[in-house]
Amino acid sequence: xxxxxxxxxxxxxxxxxxxxxxxxxxxxxxxxxxxxxxxxxxxxxxxxxxxxxxxxxxxxxxxxxxxxxxxxxxxxxxxxxxxxxxxxxxxxxxxxxxxxxxxxxxxxxxxxxxxxxxxxxxxxxxxxxxxxxxxxxxxxxxxxxxxxxxxxxxxxxxxxxxxxxxxxxxxxxxxxxxxxxxxxxxxxxxxxxxxxxxxxxxxxxxxxxxxxxxxxxxxxxxxxxxxxxxxxxxx
Amino acid sequence: xxxxxxxxxxxxxxxxxxxxxxxxxxxxxxxxxxxxxxxxxxxxxxxxxxxxxxxxxxxxxxxxxxxxxxxxxxxxxxxxxxxxxxxxxxxxxxxxxxxxxxxxxxxxxxxxxxxxxxxxxxxxxxxxxxxxxxxxxxxxxxxxxxxxxxxxxxxxxxxxxxxxxxxxxxxxxxxxxxxxxxxx
Numbered sequence: 001x002x003x004x005x006x007x008x009x010x011x012x013x014x015x016x017x018x019x020x021x022x023x024x025x026x027x028x029x030x031x032x033x034x035x036x037x038x039x040x041x042x043x044x045x046x047x048x049x050x051x052x053x054x055x056x057x058x059x060x061x062x063x064x065x066x067x068x069x070x071x072x073x074x075x076x077x078x079x080x081x082x083x084x085x086x087x088x089x090x091x092x093x094x095x096x097x098x099x100x101x102x103x104x105x106x107x108x109x110x111x112x113x114x115x116x117x118x119x120x121x122x123x124x125x126x127x128x129x130x131x132x133x134x135x136x137x138x139x140x141x142x143x144x145x146x147x148x149x150x151x152x153x154x155x156x157x158x159x160x161x162x163x164x165x166x167x168x169x170x171x172x173x174x175x176x177x178x179x180x181x182x183x184x185x186x187x188x189x190x191x192x193x194x195x196x197x198x199x200x201x202x203x204x205x206x207x208x209x210x211x212x213x214x215x216x217x218x219x220x221x222x223x224x225x226x227x228x229x230x231x232x233x234x235x
Numbered sequence: 236x237x238x239x240x241x242x243x244x245x246x247x248x249x250x251x252x253x254x255x256x257x258x259x260x261x262x263x264x265x266x267x268x269x270x271x272x273x274x275x276x277x278x279x280x281x282x283x284x285x286x287x288x289x290x291x292x293x294x295x296x297x298x299x300x301x302x303x304x305x306x307x308x309x310x311x312x313x314x315x316x317x318x319x320x321x322x323x324x325x326x327x328x329x330x331x332x333x334x335x336x337x338x339x340x341x342x343x344x345x346x347x348x349x350x351x352x353x354x355x356x357x358x359x360x361x362x363x364x365x366x367x368x369x370x371x372x373x374x375x376x377x378x379x380x381x382x383x384x385x386x387x388x389x390x391x392x393x394x395x396x397x398x399x400x401x402x403x404x405x406x407x408x409x410x411x412x413x414x415x416x417x418x419x
Contacts, residue, residue, distance in 0.1 A: 018286045021282060021290070025293070032248055039243060125383075161383050
């Protein structure tokens with residue numbers, strides 16, 4: 001500070017007072033910056049590298065008959081469009097083979113069991129709301145013995161929040177097996193995912209009966225389960 | 236410096252902005268009933284008023300810089316609603332700087348109107364974050380407005396920080412007075 005003489009408080013003294021306001025503001029900002037650096041240095045909520053590495057895994061996509069797909073278009077279900085007649089109905093689902101978060105091999109495909117496949121993304125708020133709805137519903141009305149519930153955790157993005165998906169699904173009490181999709185979402189693409197949450201009801205013959213997306217109320221989820229079990233879409 | 240430290244710094248700035256807005260509102264409303272608050276209000280207007288446009292320009296510049304940091308350095312892509320808020324905030328930085336420099340106090344209503352519109356978008360964005368069904372029933376893999384990229388202290392998401400900035404700009408513009416020297 002070069003000013004040593006402070007003029008008495010009068011209207012003409014505004015510029016000097018103004019400097020005090022600016023200096024005060026600047027000091028506050030610098031202090032907050034120092035606090036941020038100190039606090040952030042102390043906290044360490046980084047996700048362990050091991051955990052991070054198992055949130056996605058390579059996925060192999062094959063046709064229903066078991067040949068590895070060179071031209072994937074053959075095996076893929078068409079992209080799901082809400083409201084339009086679903087061209088995927090009646091088509092055999094592809095087989096996707098990958099790993100669970102525990103590193104165990106998991107295959108989802110036409111294996112003789114009817115199933116409902118749920119695709120979720122950890123950062124998607126609609127998925128975050130749908131998962132507990134299904135968990136609560138299944139506590140009251142479990143899946144029938146002849147229909148399986150399987151999950152694909154896709155679109156993993158560590159910076160998008162609610163990461164890692166493994167911790168999220170465990171916290172929600174999600175017990176169905178979870179396939180960790182590949183980084184480029186091979187399983188989601190194979191099943192024609194457009195938005196999440198995304199549901200594919202598959203009958204015992206491995207054919208698509210119905211597909212849906214969005215937050216589904218329990219009764220609509222039940223319709224999907226019933227569609228998978230009977231092979232008949234709801235009328 | 237990592238993204239965590241910087242977003243924490245932004246969150247602290249937002250808390251400071253909120254505190255300042257609360258003080259201004261309490262003084263502005265309370266002065267009708269309390270002589271002590273009326274004196275305090277006069278004092279704040281006297282001290283801060285002549286600098287308020289410049290301070291508001293600084294707030295808008297910090298918000299602009301922060302928003303560019305989040306998209307360009309931290310790599311969080313701005314969603315549709317983010318862009319509407321940016322459309323309000325970025326010009327405010329320029330217009331307020333010119334208004335402060337040229338002592339254009341008559342621009343205050345215009346600046347306040349832009350900040351209020353920006354703040355209204357922030358409020359809607361906050362609602363979409365809490366109630367995603369307002370906008371969509373399912374998530375597009377690309378970049379829905381309902382993703383919460385940053386959340387500090389349990390409530391400070393990016394639009395909450397933007398709202399703090401817009402509110403402080405409105406509060407400062409409301410306090411702005413020409414200094415005694417400039418007064419006609």
